[in-house]
Amino acid sequence: MNTDIQNEVKSLLNKYRSGIISPEEFKTLTSDMNQLSDAELKNPFYEEWDNFTNYEPLSQDKINALYPRPEKKSHISPFIKAKKYWLQIAASILLVVACGITTLYYAQNQNMKYLAEQNIVINSGEYGTSLVTLPDGSLVHLNAKSSLSYKQDFGHNERRVSLSGEGYFEVEKNTDKRFIVSTDVMDITVTGTKFNVYAYEHKDFVEMALVEGSVNVTTKDPGHNTLSVKPKQKVIYNKLTGQLSLEETSNQIETAWLTKELTFRHEQMKNVFRCLERKFGVVFEIKNPHILQDVYTGTFNDENIESILRILKIHYGFEYTINNGIVTIE
Structure with a gap:
C-alpha cells in the first residue's frame, strides 16, 4: 500500500482546506490522488470529511490559480472524483440510517398493532352485579358469572364488545360508529339505545330484550338471519x-336483576322462578310441574335467595334444597 503517498495526500488536503496550497502542491496532490485506488483514498477522505465542518470556500483568485482554463484537452479534477466518492459514502450512510428508521418504524408499528389487538376482559363475580364504563361513555351492567371483553383500540374504527353471560347496555349514541355486542351465536348492532342481553354459554338459548331505541340482530349461522327489533320486544x-323468534315483552323479567326490589303482579310461578334464576345465578329443578301454573303477587327486596324461598314456601307449601347452585323444589 502507498503509505507515503497517503500521508502526503492527507497533508496536502489539509493545506487545500486551509486555503494555503500552492499551484505546484495542488498539481502534486492531483498526481498523488490519481495513483491511489478508491480503497486507499477511503481513510484520507473520511478524515477530511470530519474536518470539513468549518470549511470556508476558496476565493475566486485562488480558484483561478489552482484551476487554469483548459485549452483543448479536458481533465477531470480529482476533487470531482473525490466529491463523487463522498456522495457515494453519504448515500451509503443515508441508506443505513433509512433502513434503521424503517426497521424501527416497522417494529413500533407492529408493537402498536399488537397492543391494539389485545383484549380487555372484565369478569363479574359469582354473585351480585358489576358496572362497567366503556371508553365511549357507554355503560354496561354485568350480572353474576358474566364477562365482557373489548379491544384496546375500542372506538377507533368501531365499537365492538363480546359478552358471555348477561348484560344490560346503555349505549352512547354515535351515528358514525355502530355499537356491536357479539355473542357466540349472534351480533346485536345499534347506534345508541338500552337493551338487555342474556347469553350464558351453558344455556340453550340467547335472548336480547330491547328497552329503548332500535336494534338489529343477526345470527352467525350460515343463514345469517336478521331481525329489526322495537322497544318492548325481545329476540x-x-x-x-x-x-330465531321475536316476542313481545314488558321487560320486567329481563331487567329484574338490575334492581334490589323484585315486584310480581299476578305472575305465573314459572316466570317467578325464571326471574330468580337470572338474578341469583341459580338453576331451579321443579319436581312437581303443577306449581308452575300457580300465580304470585308480591314484592321482594331481599338480596338473599333463601329468604325469598322461605316466603314462597309458606305460600305454596313446598320443600326445597340448595346444592352447588341448583335449587330443587319438592
Whole structure:
C-alpha cells in the first residue's frame, strides 16, 4: 500500500482546506490522488470529511490559480472524483440510517398493532352485579358469572364488545360508529339505545330484550338471519334448533336483576322462578310441574335467595334444597 503517498495526500488536503496550497502542491496532490485506488483514498477522505465542518470556500483568485482554463484537452479534477466518492459514502450512510428508521418504524408499528389487538376482559363475580364504563361513555351492567371483553383500540374504527353471560347496555349514541355486542351465536348492532342481553354459554338459548331505541340482530349461522327489533320486544335464539323468534315483552323479567326490589303482579310461578334464576345465578329443578301454573303477587327486596324461598314456601307449601347452585323444589 502507498503509505507515503497517503500521508502526503492527507497533508496536502489539509493545506487545500486551509486555503494555503500552492499551484505546484495542488498539481502534486492531483498526481498523488490519481495513483491511489478508491480503497486507499477511503481513510484520507473520511478524515477530511470530519474536518470539513468549518470549511470556508476558496476565493475566486485562488480558484483561478489552482484551476487554469483548459485549452483543448479536458481533465477531470480529482476533487470531482473525490466529491463523487463522498456522495457515494453519504448515500451509503443515508441508506443505513433509512433502513434503521424503517426497521424501527416497522417494529413500533407492529408493537402498536399488537397492543391494539389485545383484549380487555372484565369478569363479574359469582354473585351480585358489576358496572362497567366503556371508553365511549357507554355503560354496561354485568350480572353474576358474566364477562365482557373489548379491544384496546375500542372506538377507533368501531365499537365492538363480546359478552358471555348477561348484560344490560346503555349505549352512547354515535351515528358514525355502530355499537356491536357479539355473542357466540349472534351480533346485536345499534347506534345508541338500552337493551338487555342474556347469553350464558351453558344455556340453550340467547335472548336480547330491547328497552329503548332500535336494534338489529343477526345470527352467525350460515343463514345469517336478521331481525329489526322495537322497544318492548325481545329476540330469542334457540341454540339447539337454530330458530330465531321475536316476542313481545314488558321487560320486567329481563331487567329484574338490575334492581334490589323484585315486584310480581299476578305472575305465573314459572316466570317467578325464571326471574330468580337470572338474578341469583341459580338453576331451579321443579319436581312437581303443577306449581308452575300457580300465580304470585308480591314484592321482594331481599338480596338473599333463601329468604325469598322461605316466603314462597309458606305460600305454596313446598320443600326445597340448595346444592352447588341448583335449587330443587319438592
